[in-house]
Amino acid sequence: MTDWDGILARNGPAVWRCAYRLLGRREDAEDCFQETFVAALEAFARGPVENERALLLRLTTARAMDRLRGRYRRAKREGTTDWESLGGIESTDLQPSDHAEAAELSGLLREALATLPPRQADVFCLHCLEGWSYQEVADHLGATVDAVGVLLHRARAKLKTLLAASAPDRMGSGRRKA
Numbered sequence: 001m002t003d004w005d006g007i008l009a010r011n012g013p014a015v016w017r018c019a020y021r022l023l024g025r026r027e028d029a030e031d032c033f034q035e036t037f038v039a040a041l042e043a044f045a046r047g048p049v050e051n052e053r054a055l056l057l058r059l060t061t062a063r064a065m066d067r068l069r070g071r072y073r074r075a076k077r078e079g080t081t082d083w084e085s086l087g088g089i090e091s092t093d094l095q096p097s098d099h100a101e102a103a104e105l106s107g108l109l110r111e112a113l114a115t116l117p118p119r120q121a122d123v124f125c126l127h128c129l130e131g132w133s134y135q136e137v138a139d140h141l142g143a144t145v146d147a148v149g150v151l152l153h154r155a156r157a158k159l160k161t162l163l164a165a166s167a168p169d170r171m172g173s174g175r176r177k178a
Contacts, residue, residue: 002044007040007052007056008037010052010053011052011053011056012033014053014056014057014130015033015036015037015056015057015060016029016033018057018060018061018064018125018129018130019032019033019036019060019063019064021129022060022061022064022065022068022110022113022125022129023064023067023068023110024107024110028064028067028071029064031067032060032063032064032067033060035063036056036059036060036063037056039059039063040052040055040056040059043055043059051139051140054136054139054140057126057130058122058126058140058141061121061122061125061126061130062118062122064125065113065114065118065121065122065125068110068111068113068114069114071110071114072110072111072114072115108162108163108166109159109163111162111166112158112159112162112163112166113125113159115158115162116155116158116159119141119151120151120152120154120155120158121155122141123137123141123148123151123152123155124151124152124155124156124159126140127148127152128152134148134149134152
Protein backbone atom coordinates (compact mmCIF):
# COMPACT_ATOMS: atom_id res chain seq x y z
CA MET A 1 0.00 0.00 0.00
CA THR A 2 1.41 3.38 -1.01
CA ASP A 3 1.55 6.09 1.68
CA TRP A 4 0.11 8.95 -0.39
CA ASP A 5 -0.22 11.25 2.62
CA GLY A 6 3.49 10.83 3.31
CA ILE A 7 4.43 11.26 -0.35
CA LEU A 8 2.35 14.41 -0.58
CA ALA A 9 3.80 15.80 2.67
CA ARG A 10 7.40 15.08 1.60
CA ASN A 11 7.14 16.08 -2.05
CA GLY A 12 4.07 18.25 -2.49
CA PRO A 13 5.86 21.57 -1.86
CA ALA A 14 8.62 20.75 -4.37
CA VAL A 15 6.07 19.67 -6.98
CA TRP A 16 4.13 22.90 -6.43
CA ARG A 17 7.26 25.08 -6.72
CA CYS A 18 8.30 23.31 -9.92
CA ALA A 19 4.86 23.72 -11.50
CA TYR A 20 4.49 27.34 -10.47
CA ARG A 21 8.03 28.28 -11.47
CA LEU A 22 7.50 26.88 -14.94
CA LEU A 23 3.92 28.04 -15.49
CA GLY A 24 3.79 31.33 -13.58
CA ARG A 25 0.03 31.09 -13.07
CA ARG A 26 -1.61 29.73 -9.96
CA GLU A 27 -4.50 28.12 -11.86
CA ASP A 28 -2.20 26.32 -14.30
CA ALA A 29 0.11 25.23 -11.48
CA GLU A 30 -2.87 23.81 -9.56
CA ASP A 31 -3.97 21.81 -12.61
CA CYS A 32 -0.42 20.63 -13.24
CA PHE A 33 -0.06 19.62 -9.57
CA GLN A 34 -3.19 17.48 -9.79
CA GLU A 35 -2.22 15.97 -13.14
CA THR A 36 1.18 15.08 -11.71
CA PHE A 37 -0.30 13.09 -8.85
CA VAL A 38 -2.82 11.35 -11.12
CA ALA A 39 0.08 10.27 -13.34
CA ALA A 40 2.03 9.26 -10.23
CA LEU A 41 -0.84 6.97 -9.17
CA GLU A 42 -0.50 5.17 -12.49
CA ALA A 43 3.29 5.00 -12.22
CA PHE A 44 3.19 3.61 -8.68
CA ALA A 45 0.59 1.04 -9.75
CA ARG A 46 2.95 -0.32 -12.43
CA GLY A 47 5.58 -1.25 -9.85
CA PRO A 48 7.97 0.00 -7.21
CA VAL A 49 9.40 3.48 -7.63
CA GLU A 50 13.05 3.92 -6.73
CA ASN A 51 13.05 7.71 -6.29
CA GLU A 52 9.59 9.17 -5.71
CA ARG A 53 10.78 12.80 -5.68
CA ALA A 54 12.59 12.41 -8.98
CA LEU A 55 9.57 10.76 -10.57
CA LEU A 56 7.20 13.45 -9.31
CA LEU A 57 9.41 16.33 -10.49
CA ARG A 58 9.88 14.66 -13.86
CA LEU A 59 6.13 14.23 -14.22
CA THR A 60 5.59 17.84 -13.13
CA THR A 61 8.11 19.16 -15.63
CA ALA A 62 6.62 17.14 -18.47
CA ARG A 63 3.08 18.27 -17.70
CA ALA A 64 4.12 21.90 -17.25
CA MET A 65 6.00 21.89 -20.55
CA ASP A 66 2.97 20.40 -22.28
CA ARG A 67 0.83 23.20 -20.84
CA LEU A 68 3.37 25.82 -21.93
CA ARG A 69 3.48 24.48 -25.45
CA GLY A 70 -0.30 24.54 -25.61
CA ARG A 71 -0.40 28.07 -24.19
CA TYR A 72 2.03 29.37 -26.79
CA ARG A 73 0.37 27.55 -29.66
CA ARG A 74 -2.94 29.19 -28.66
CA ALA A 75 -1.27 32.59 -28.25
CA LYS A 76 0.36 32.28 -31.66
CA ARG A 77 -2.97 31.36 -33.30
CA GLU A 78 -4.73 34.23 -31.56
CA GLY A 79 -1.90 36.72 -32.06
CA THR A 80 -1.51 37.32 -28.31
CA THR A 81 1.73 39.05 -27.32
CA ASP A 82 0.79 40.21 -23.82
CA TRP A 83 3.48 38.39 -21.81
CA GLU A 84 1.75 39.07 -18.52
CA SER A 85 -1.37 37.26 -19.72
CA LEU A 86 0.80 34.35 -20.83
CA GLY A 87 2.08 33.81 -17.33
CA GLY A 88 4.10 36.67 -15.93
CA ILE A 89 5.59 36.40 -12.48
CA GLU A 90 3.83 37.67 -9.40
CA SER A 91 5.79 39.54 -6.73
CA THR A 92 5.08 42.42 -4.41
CA ASP A 93 8.81 43.10 -3.87
CA LEU A 94 9.28 44.52 -7.36
CA GLN A 95 8.72 48.07 -8.49
CA PRO A 96 6.11 48.37 -11.26
CA SER A 97 8.77 48.78 -13.95
CA ASP A 98 10.75 45.82 -12.54
CA HIS A 99 7.58 43.73 -12.45
CA ALA A 100 6.80 44.55 -16.09
CA GLU A 101 10.35 43.71 -17.21
CA ALA A 102 10.44 40.50 -15.16
CA ALA A 103 7.04 39.45 -16.48
CA GLU A 104 8.16 40.06 -20.05
CA LEU A 105 11.42 38.14 -19.58
CA SER A 106 9.57 35.36 -17.78
CA GLY A 107 7.17 35.12 -20.70
CA LEU A 108 10.03 35.09 -23.18
CA LEU A 109 11.75 32.28 -21.29
CA ARG A 110 8.54 30.26 -21.09
CA GLU A 111 7.94 30.72 -24.81
CA ALA A 112 11.52 29.69 -25.59
CA LEU A 113 11.32 26.64 -23.30
CA ALA A 114 8.16 25.55 -25.06
CA THR A 115 10.04 25.36 -28.36
CA LEU A 116 12.85 23.12 -27.08
CA PRO A 117 12.77 19.41 -27.78
CA PRO A 118 11.21 17.69 -24.73
CA ARG A 119 14.42 16.01 -23.53
CA GLN A 120 16.39 19.27 -23.71
CA ALA A 121 13.60 21.10 -21.87
CA ASP A 122 13.55 18.41 -19.17
CA VAL A 123 17.31 18.56 -18.66
CA PHE A 124 17.29 22.36 -18.57
CA CYS A 125 14.43 22.52 -16.07
CA LEU A 126 15.78 19.81 -13.78
CA HIS A 127 19.31 21.21 -13.73
CA CYS A 128 18.84 24.97 -14.01
CA LEU A 129 15.47 25.45 -12.33
CA GLU A 130 15.39 22.59 -9.83
CA GLY A 131 19.11 22.56 -9.06
CA TRP A 132 19.74 18.91 -9.79
CA SER A 133 23.32 17.82 -10.45
CA TYR A 134 24.30 16.38 -13.82
CA GLN A 135 24.55 12.97 -12.16
CA GLU A 136 21.06 13.21 -10.66
CA VAL A 137 19.58 14.21 -14.02
CA ALA A 138 21.50 11.43 -15.78
CA ASP A 139 20.35 8.81 -13.27
CA HIS A 140 16.76 9.95 -13.53
CA LEU A 141 16.67 10.05 -17.33
CA GLY A 142 18.69 6.88 -17.80
CA ALA A 143 21.40 8.79 -19.67
CA THR A 144 25.09 9.39 -19.22
CA VAL A 145 26.44 12.49 -17.55
CA ASP A 146 28.02 13.41 -20.89
CA ALA A 147 24.65 13.15 -22.65
CA VAL A 148 23.11 15.42 -20.01
CA GLY A 149 25.91 17.92 -20.59
CA VAL A 150 25.32 17.87 -24.34
CA LEU A 151 21.55 18.27 -23.95
CA LEU A 152 22.03 21.12 -21.49
CA HIS A 153 24.55 22.83 -23.77
CA ARG A 154 22.16 22.56 -26.73
CA ALA A 155 19.23 23.81 -24.64
CA ARG A 156 21.19 26.81 -23.39
CA ALA A 157 22.46 27.64 -26.88
CA LYS A 158 18.95 27.47 -28.34
CA LEU A 159 17.50 29.50 -25.46
CA LYS A 160 20.21 32.12 -25.86
CA THR A 161 19.48 32.40 -29.57
CA LEU A 162 15.72 32.53 -29.06
CA LEU A 163 15.93 35.07 -26.24
CA ALA A 164 18.41 37.24 -28.13
CA ALA A 165 16.06 37.29 -31.13
CA SER A 166 13.08 38.11 -28.91
CA ALA A 167 14.76 40.78 -26.79
CA PRO A 168 17.89 42.01 -28.61
CA ASP A 169 18.12 45.25 -26.63
CA ARG A 170 18.18 43.36 -23.31
CA MET A 171 20.55 40.63 -24.43
CA GLY A 172 23.03 43.06 -25.88
CA SER A 173 23.07 45.32 -22.84
CA GLY A 174 24.77 42.77 -20.59
CA ARG A 175 21.99 43.13 -17.99
CA ARG A 176 20.56 39.66 -18.61
CA LYS A 177 22.06 36.41 -19.79
CA ALA A 178 20.37 33.23 -20.97
